[in-house]
Amino acid sequence: MGEPGGYGACGDDRAYGDGRTAAQQVDAQVDHLLTELVRDTGAHIGAVYLLVREDEVLRMVAVTGVSRHVADPWSRVALAAPVPVAEAVREGRRVWVASHTELAQRFPRTALALPYHVALSVVPLTSGTTRWGAMLQIWPGTHAPELSRREARAINDARHRISRLLRRAADDGHPVRPTELRTVSPPPIRNEQPGAELTERFPEGTCALDLEGRITFLNSKAAALLGRGRHDLLGARPWEALPWLNDPVYENSYLAALFSRLPTPFVALRPPDHWLAFTLYPDTTGISVRITPTEPPGQDGQDREPFLTPPVTAQARPGALFHLLHLSTALTEAVGVKDVAEAVTNQIMPVINVQGLALLTADEGRIQVVASRGFPPGVAKSFDGLPLTAESASLRAIATGAPAFYANNEELRRTYPGIDLYREMAAFAYLPLFASGRTIGCCVLGYDQPHPFSPQERAGLTSLGGVMAQALERARLFDTENQVARGLQAALLPHDLPRVPGLEVAARYLPATRGMDIGGDFYDLIRLDDTSAAAVIGDVQGHNVNAAALMGQVRTAVHTHASAGAPPDEVLARTNRLLIDLSSSLFTSCLYAHLDLRHHRARIATAGHLPPVLRHPDGRTEILDVPNGLLLGIEPEAGYRTADVPLPAGAVLALYTDGLVEVPGTDLDAAIGELADRLAEADPQPLDALARTLVRCAGQTRQSSRGGDDIALLLLKVARLDRLRGRARPIGPLT
Structure with missing residues (x-):
């Protein structure tokens, strides 16, 4: 009846009259139901999965029609995985896939791992709201597009009977647990056979x-x-x-x-x-x-019957199609549309040995060329902006969702007589890109030699098209969200800084390189009157849209309290209380400097931010020792102290966020010291050029370390005031 193991009823080793335990009785009944179902429906493979709730995993516990060795790659399935077995259990309904083309469209990763012409059915094993697992059947790809009534009845009957077995075992206090995968009725090995x-x-x-x-x-x-x-x-x-x-x-x-x-x-x-x-x-x-x-491929000069000895082409060379699994990983790792295009052209083209590749998407009724390599330049130009109503092989693939393969140029020209763009190519494959329930584009493959596509290769390429489609759809969504997020972040930062007599200002902002990881770094310059201003820099914890939104609120709060005349310590204290009232889970570092340009001094308060660096007029640099308070948003009654710092004419005050100095694996104090050294060693240059130099150095450092955080830099240079208008706003007694 099969190998020992399979199901085990916990804690029940009672022997029955035939010597079998309760667990073995359940094994036998499930084996019988599974093999009977496979026989009655004409399926050639059947399997039963059990749900391991604590691990959120489905485990195959019985299989017929293939060996354990063959079934093993599919024996453990995560409940969250985008595969038919998991979807049937998650959604509590039958999943029916009539062909490999449909499998590639709906479950491209499964199709890539199973590039065979099959039809499959998966039904959940349930009792009321309790999910026990799933039952899988596989037929040849020649199966009818739909299950017959007899097949559907047989499947439902077996499903309910197995579910009742599992429910009864659980009600008896002996729930069935998955153990070893068991193969049902394997054929014996015979050294000699009749005939x-x-x-x-x-x-x-x-x-x-x-x-x-x-x-x-x-x-x-x-x-x-x-x-x-x-x-x-x-x-x-x-x-x-x-x-x-x-x-x-x-x-x-x-x-x-x-x-x-x-x-x-x-x-x-x-x-x-x-x-x-x-x-x-x-x-x-x-x-x-x-x-x-047989003769070496391509040297006998005779046409061969397709089911006897097809020629070995470059695509069918040993191991070539197995690289597609690796390539699907590369596509999974691609982030934006540009990354997908690079992965397709740089990694996929060499492996499947095509000489031309074009990646087309359908957008607002027209074609857009995402990537094109190997085809003459006129091909991409002719496609870009082409209406979807035009007549071409690629547009037909988009309209029908069906792949098309042309073993030679003559086949393509017979179907589309007017086409004259592919003179340099001899064979073509048109792979529809199907994602989110619709065809979003087409991948065109071109070969410089006639290319007979075997059924296996067609299945593999169709599956690859499905993986490309999902990667491209995900990348387009990412690019859209990223554009919106970057726009939000840019809108929250100042577009122009105010002009303040006696003060030269340069600001730089460099976003992180981690895709959607937008940060909450911010800076601002607030003109208080003709001879005083406030400089602010800060960093909201986290890298997401919430951090960027909170950054905008912090910047607005600081601006409001500064304009109302609050001293530095009070500006931070009031902003801190606002963050507490907002109940934000994100903390914020912030440094606030009140600049008195008439008396050449600054009063500075900081909430957990990195210390400013001051370059004196003679070129010496100093890391300012400013009393550090708690980050904003932690303690409602947190207090902040201030430090008074001289700002002689010609001095440069550098305010920055950690992205400018922080490198993984290095000491932060040492990194700040290196910034001070770079500031001291910088050649005399305009302030804007100095800011550009400092940011460029930081960008090179983080690129070599493969790290990356937002960088915000605000440089303030004090000039001589030969003539001042207005009066400086008082900021309290000096200490």
């Missing part, structure tokens, strides 16, 4: 593989063609016993036959110069293999 004498008379080699991929029979001609003795091959997997078949692409041909239940051909070279053609014929018990000598 062996018959196969010995055939002129070609024949062998048989079981569901584990092991050789259970081969005739003498097959052993001779493979170059090994029969006793060395029986019980072994071909790709393990024969080094020249030890490549994933050959094992994948076996898997393709196993999953699709369709004849699957490939050719391989047995060193030094023996080319062999293999054709795999699968059924529910295993695979029969036909082996014949």
Whole structure:
């Protein structure tokens, strides 16, 4: 009935009359229901998953039609994963996928990992509101577009019966727990089979593989063609016993036959110069293999039947399609549309060996070219802005959502006689980009040689199109949100700083390099009267839109209290109380400096911010020792002290945020000291050029360290006032 394990009823080892425990009884009943369902519906693979609630994982506990080795990659599925099994359990409904094309559109990652022509059904196992797991069935891709009434009834019946078994076990105090994956009714390995004498008379080699991929029979001609003795091959997997078949692409041909239940051909070279053609014929018990000598691909000058010996093209070379899984990871890591375009053109083109690639999107009824490489320049220009009503292969792929493959230029010209843009290409693939329930564009692949697309390659490329579509849709959303967020941040920072007699000002802001991680760094200069001003710099904790919004509130509060005449310590205290009243979970550092330009002095208060750096007129620099108070937003009654600092004519006061100096793995005090040194060593130059130099140095440092935080810098240079108008606003007694 299968391997031991599978289901276990917790704490119930009672033996029944036939010697089986309660857990084994449940195993047997589920095994029977699963195999009966597969037989009644004509499916060739079936599996049962159980939900492990504490881990939010679905575990496969019983499978029929494939070996444990084959099923293992799909044996653990995260409940949150975008795959059919998880979706059926999450949403409590059947998931039916009629073809690999539909699988690529709805579940591109699953399609990329399962590039075979199959149809599948997943139903949740439930009792009321309790979720137990799921039941999966797989048919060949030749299945009808919909389940028949008989199939649907059989599935629902098995679903309810298994769910009742699980409910009954739980009600009896022995809930079923997943243990080892169990294969149901595996075929035995046989060294000899009836009809062996018959196969010995055939002129070609024949062998048989079981569901584990092991050789259970081969005739003498097959052993001779493979170059090994029969006793060395029986019980072994071909790709393990024969080094020249030890490549994933050959094992994948076996898997393709196993999953699709369709004849699957490939050719391989047995060193030094023996080319062999293999054709795999699968059924529910295993695979029969036909082996014949053949000519090197492309050198016999004859057309071959597609199911016998298709030519090995660059795309079908060993291992090529398996790189697509790695490429899907690269697309997953791509952030913006530009990143997706670079990943597609730089990483995908070389692996699938195409000479031309164009990535097109549909936007407001017209085509936009996101990326184009390898095609003549006129191709991209002709597509950009093209209305979706035009007649072309790419627009048809967008309109229908169906991929199209043209093995040679003549095929394309027969379908679209007016097309004359692809003279330099000889074969084409048009992959619809399907995401969020709609076709958002098309990926056009061009080949410089005629290219027959095998069914397996078509499935793999269609799946890749699905992954590209999801990456592109995610990137477009990111770019839109990022543009809005950056616009919000820019709107909250001052566009122009006021002119104050006797004060030269330069400001710089450099956003972080971490995509959507917009920060809350801010600065401001507030003109109080003709001879006094307030300079502010701060940093709201976090890197998100909330931090940017709070930054705007802090800046407004500081501006309001400063304009009302509050001294530095009171400005910070009042702003702190505002943040407490707002109940924000984000803290803010802030430094406030009142500049008295008539008397050349500054009064400074700080709330957990980095110390300012003062460059004296003679070039010496000093890191100012300012009493540091608590960050804003922590303690309602926090108090702040001030420090009085002389500002002689020609002095430069530098206010900055941590992005200018902080580097991961370095001491912050040492980094501030380096800033002071750079300020001291800077050549005489306009203040704006000095600000640009300091920010550029910081940008180079963070690029080399692969870090990155927002940078805000405010430089203030005091000039001589030959003539002052108005009076300085008093800021209280000096200490």
